[in-house]
Amino acid sequence: MPKHYGKLAIKRKRSHTKALREVMSTKNKGLSMTKILSIALLLLFATSCQNELKTQAPKQASVQEKITSKYKSLGYELVWQEEFNSDGSVESSKWDFEQGFQRNHELQWYQEDNAFCEDGKLFIEGRREMKANPSFKAKANNWKEKRKNIYYTSSCLTSKQSWKYGRFEIKARLKAADGLWPAIWFLGTEGQWPSNGEIDLMEYYNDMILANACWGTKRPYQAKWDSSKTPVKDFKDPDWDKKFHIWKMDWDKDSIKLFLDDQLLNTIDLKKAINPDTSRGPKEPFQQAHYLLLNLAIGGTNGGDPSSTPFPNQFEIDYVRVYQKQ
Numbered sequence: 183m184p185k186h187y188g189k190l191a192i193k194r195k196r197s198h199t200k201a202l203r204e205v206m207s208t209k210n211k212g213l214s215m216t217k218i219l220s221i222a223l224l225l226l227f228a229t230s231c232q233n234e235l236k237t238q239a240p241k242q243a244s245v246q247e248k249i250t251s252k253y254k255s256l257g258y259e260l261v262w263q264e265e266f267n268s269d270g271s272v273e274s275s276k277w278d279f280e281q282g283f284q285r286n287h288e289l290q291w292y293q294e295d296n297a298f299c300e301d302g303k304l305f306i307e308g309r310r311e312m313k314a315n316p317s318f319k320a321k322a323n324n325w326k327e328k329r330k331n332i333y334y335t336s337s338c339l340t341s342k343q344s345w346k347y348g349r350f351e352i353k354a355r356l357k358a359a360d361g362l363w364p365a366i367w368f369l370g371t372e373g374q375w376p377s378n379g380e381i382d383l384m385e386y387y388n389d390m391i392l393a394n395a396c397w398g399t400k401r402p403y404q405a406k407w408d409s410s411k412t413p414v415k416d417f418k419d420p421d422w423d424k425k426f427h428i429w430k431m432d433w434d435k436d437s438i439k440l441f442l443d444d445q446l447l448n449t450i451d452l453k454k455a456i457n458p459d460t461s462r463g464p465k466e467p468f469q470q471a472h473y474l475l476l477n478l479a480i481g482g483t484n485g486g487d488p489s490s491t492p493f494p495n496q497f498e499i500d501y502v503r504v505y506q507k508q
């Protein structure tokens with residue numbers, strides 16, 4: 183049973199008891215008809231709530247059964263799942279957080295504080311807030327150190343678990359606005375970027391949805407890309423970014439296929455995804471395990487200018503489910 187149902191039950195039970203106690207405490211002064219009626223109504227309400235809770239448990243079980251058995255006929259088993267059902271902070275047994283400035287000259291300072299769970303979803307909140315950069319050095323050349331101030335904050339979660347091959351299904355909602363660069367992506371566990379292999383199941387920036395993979399070249403930090411870009415307007419839905427969508431990756435030894443709402447956006451042929459220099463990573467970067475990153479970047483080399491975009495704003499993830507063939 184998901185924890186929040188348990189919490190809900192306790193909360194409701196407490197509130198019934200408290201309300202009853204309040205009504206009962208007046209009994210020494212004599213019970214009026216109104217008070218008797220109030221007690222009766224409260225008891226009726228409490229009973230109906232209990233019945234409601236009794237029906238919720240099997241409903242949850244059948245929802246889970248549907249998730250578990252979804253791709254069984256194709257030989258897939260559910261091997262990992264995050265529904266974000268516990269309100270509050272992100273489950274530390276499953277996720278780590280990146281800290282500070284990380285890559286691409288992005289504007290946001292990553293910190294744990296901007297990620298939280300509510301109503302069964304993970305919220306990654308981009309905020310416009312000014313703070314002193316704790317890494318600031320007056321004469322630094324490095325972009326991470328020469329910025330005196332932080333102007334935006336956000337979060338980047340990395341999964342503790344990593345996987346090689348499978349079907350990955352992630353339901354999410356993003357805001358298509360200037361300066362925002364949300365992403366659902368994977369990095370190989372061994373090797374230096376990009377020789378470790380990068381898979382971008384979803385990137386959004388500049389009014390486009392991207393679905394990519396990249397790997398190494400002969401030069402360090404220079405990637406060979408296999409990219410797909412789809413303008414958001416091609417989905418022909420003015421409310422596209424008000425809705426949740428499902429991103430899916432099918433990855434086996436031969437290929438990586440990236441889907442959005444069952445539309446195939448990109449197929450990466452893994453025979454071609456070979457590192458020419460194996461001193462910085464494995465020859466075949468997509469024949470090794472990858473971990474998942476969920477983040478909302480702001481600005482940077484691709485994100486664009488966020489100055490006219492309202493903040494705070496949120497990248498929401500409803501679930502992450504991983505199925506593998508056994």
Ligand SMILES: [Ca+2]
Binds near residue numbers: 265266301302499501
């Ligand atoms: Ca959920």
